[in-house]
Structures are given as structure tokens and as C-alpha cells.
Amino acid sequence: MPIEITFKLSDTDLEHFRAMMRLAMEKARAYPPSEVLEKARAVCAEMEQANLPDFVKQRLDSLETLISALEDPEWQMPEDEKNEILTSLAYFTEPEDLVPDNIPGLGYVDDAIMIELVIQELSEDLNAYMQFCSFRTTEVNRRGDQANTNRDSWLASKRSELRSNARRNRSSGGGTRLFSRIM
Structure with a gap:
């Protein structure tokens, strides 16, 4: 019978994870961008083969989407955005995790937390890319x-x-028009 455990990370806990991320970012500067991407992809592939808890699987999908955004030539991501995402993938270049991945049920908890921090930081980029993919399809x-x-x-x-939404709002009375008050 499965057990569900919920925990809340305090600001102090999150600062600890952010400090770990900053340390990983510093170390990752030694790697070329292609190696950071390769290592992040390798972590994703490894996680896909593992028996992951659902909370990790959900976050893994978002991490894979960020990697796809980096590699998608049609997305035409500006260099500053690419660097920001590559930097945020730094934690996944480190072979030693806070929690060893081979511990059943718990091994990817630190990875899930780090992915969540990355997703929160880059949520606008992630949402824009997902909208672009929908538009493209x-x-x-x-x-x-x-x-x-x-x-x-x-x-x-x-x-x-x-523009179309703005015109529709004006014509449906969704906003007071300056010109209609003057005339």
C-alpha cells in the first residue's frame, strides 16, 4: 500500500538549495554549453529509465521542454535567454547529488526540488515556448x-x-473610449 508524504520547504531550506545551485553554476562555467546540454539530457534519459514518483515525472517533463527550447532552431532563442537556461541546467552536470539517485522513492527528491526552482525562475520562458509549440502545430x-x-x-x-482583443473590447463596451466622451 503506497504512502503519501507531503513536506514544505522553508525559506531557509530553499536558500540552501539555491546556494547549491549557485555552486553548481560556478562549477559548470568550466563546461562548454554543448556539454551542459549533453549532461542534462543524460540525466533526463537516466530519470526516464528509473521508477520515478509522479512528482518527479511531472517536473522532468518541464525540464525536457526547457532543453527542447534551447535546441529548437525555429524558436530562435536570444543568446541571453540561452545562457540563462544553460546556467540553470548546471545542477544536472554534477555527478554527485545531495541525495544519491539510487535510493528508491527518495533518490530524485533533490533533483525534483532543483527542477522546480528552475521552472519557477524560467516559467515565463517555458510558457512562451509551449505557446509557440502549440502555434506551430x-x-x-x-x-x-x-x-x-x-x-x-x-x-x-x-x-x-x-490588437484584435483590444478592438473587440472597445467595440463591446469593455472600456470607456476617450473619443466617445468628447463627441
């Missing part, structure tokens, strides 16, 4: 393989959507 389904789907086309689509 829709465009390919609608227009076929010739669809021009890259970051610029996605941003143009987002701008158009925002």
Missing part, C-alpha cells in the same frame, strides 16, 4: 509542412491577437 495542421513557423511569426500572431 496549429499552423502546420492548417497550412501543411510549408507553414512558416518561427519565433517571429509567432510573435506577429500574438501581436495580431492582442
